[in-house]
Amino acid sequence: MPTDPFVPDRAWGSGAPDAGVRQADVYTDRDRERWWSEAPKNPRRTAFERDRARVLHSSALRRLGAKTQVLGPSSDDFVRTRLTHSLEVAQVGRELGKVLGCDPDVVDTACLSHDLGHPPFGHNGERALHEVALGIGGFEGNAQTLRLLSRLEPKVFADDGTCVGLNLTRASLDAATKYPWQAGDGPRRADGTSTRKFGVYPDDEPVFAWLRQGAPERRKCLEAQVMDLADDISYSVHDVEDAIVGGRVDLERLRVTAEQERVVAQVRDWYDPAVDDDTLGAALDRLVSHPIWVSSYDGSRRDLARLKDLTSQLIGRFCAAAEDATRAAYGTGPLTRYEADLIVPDETLAEIFVLKGVAALYVMAPREHEPLYLAQRTILFDLVDALAESGARHLEEPFAADWREAGDDGARLRVVIDQVASLTDTSAQQWHARLCGMLSEVY
Structure with missing residues (x-):
């Protein structure tokens, strides 16, 4: 079996604390x-x-x-x-x-x-x-x-x-x-x-x-930092996977310098990470030039497998880099709560951010001005207005009870926000159709 080019010499996770430490x-x-x-x-x-x-x-x-x-x-x-x-x-x-x-x-x-x-x-x-x-x-x-x-x-x-x-x-x-x-x-x-x-x-x-009793002000505990990085890793890798399968990313264009510059500009505009543009550009070029990167996608099982392998290798790459950097700073013992901070190298952060930039440039940013996005916002604006004006009558019982106990208009509006936020995409559309009339034709 050939050595996987994205996996370090040791397996990710071999730096775990001693088995005897519970x-x-x-x-x-x-x-x-x-x-x-x-x-x-x-x-x-x-x-x-x-x-x-x-x-x-x-x-x-x-x-x-x-x-x-x-x-x-x-x-x-x-x-x-x-x-x-x-x-x-x-x-x-x-x-x-x-x-x-x-x-x-x-x-x-x-x-x-x-x-x-x-x-x-x-x-x-x-x-x-x-x-x-x-x-x-x-x-x-x-x-x-x-x-x-x-x-x-x-x-x-x-x-x-x-x-x-x-x-x-x-x-x-x-x-x-x-x-x-x-x-x-x-x-x-x-x-x-x-x-x-x-x-x-x-x-x-x-x-x-x-x-937060006893916690340093504004500092996230280590477990929250791990969650935050896992969110960023999953968000960046899987959104690109979805975009490729959906035909929204031209994989060959990502190798072109001008297109890479567009991605970097999107990252700066949307996320403004604490790494410079040269580092971002180098990260994108490093990823798309690597042999593991998929250069084409035709929807076949073989290409689906290649794409899935890419996502697995990227996740392992990012996690191993964070583990290695954190262990280098804090040693091999168990790390919890406020005893350590998760350390992610700038090169790894840049790679994560440029993947987020790919999804933003080709999927999210173009949708910002689509009629569907305007219709979605209108649904929520209308629902908040309708529920605020009708009192507890149309609220689900837990929220209706909160409305009756609310002491002022601000508290009652917060109850309405709680109710609307709890809805799914589908139920929000159904509530809108029931309370506010016909939905926009985009649906």
Whole structure:
């Protein structure tokens, strides 16, 4: 068998901590503490295993099967949905976290949870809901995830009747928090402005303060960093795979210098990573010039296998680079929580970003001005208006109860946003047809 050109001499994962070090031993009772104290029902299962099971069996996770990743779930039978993307992120994150010494169930829980708060129609829907929610703190899928895990997804109730969501452990909830700050409080860019992303709404501050007790300000725990990288890796590799299969990427053109410059410009415009354009350009040229890169695609089983092999090699390449760099900095012992930061070499970051740029240039950016995108935003704008004007009458009962308990118009609007964000692409269209009349002809 020939040596795989993308795989290092050792197998990815061989730098795992000693087998005699149990991952559970490096987590404390404080890490396993829950927002609302519970007596474990099955002492044979760890607290972190129960966390993962709660997310896996949640209705919010099931709904991701009908929510857009990049292309809508009804566009064809091959493309990823938010659910399949989350499952892939969980596999990548679990393996990377395990070889570093993180509890794999904590990382798995974070990865399965990371997109739970995303609304219908992907990032297009997220931008629409942010616009209508500007007066109450905006909308952000990651902040919505924390709200869902700690408040909206029914599993555990406190003695006073308050729903505390899935009531995950501190370690798992912290690991699922990709942006541990409120809007406007994030890390500063070179121009002094805060990053647009945030992870908590003002009225969810109490549980956020609890889960962040003792954590360095704005610093993500290692498990969250692993989840974040697994998301980026899966997003970059699999979106390119979907784009190639869908015929949206001209593989030969990617070898042309002018086309590579377009990709780099797209990366800079959309993502503005902390690597320079020369590094990005070199990364793209390095990838498309490598023998493992697919130079053509005709839809045959052989080409599908070549494409799948490419995605596997890329995932292994990126994870091995992060593992090696992190181990070089922190040694071979188990790494968890705030004892280490995940280190990703600039060359690896650049390769991930240029793959994201390929998907952005050929798939996402051209769709920004399509009638379908406008129709999707209109659906969500109309739904928020209709539900806000009709009170609790058309809300599902859990949200209707929240509406009745809300103390002011801002709180009631947040309830409406919660309801709309919970819908799938399909149910949003159906609700719109029922409450707002006929859908746009693009459907």
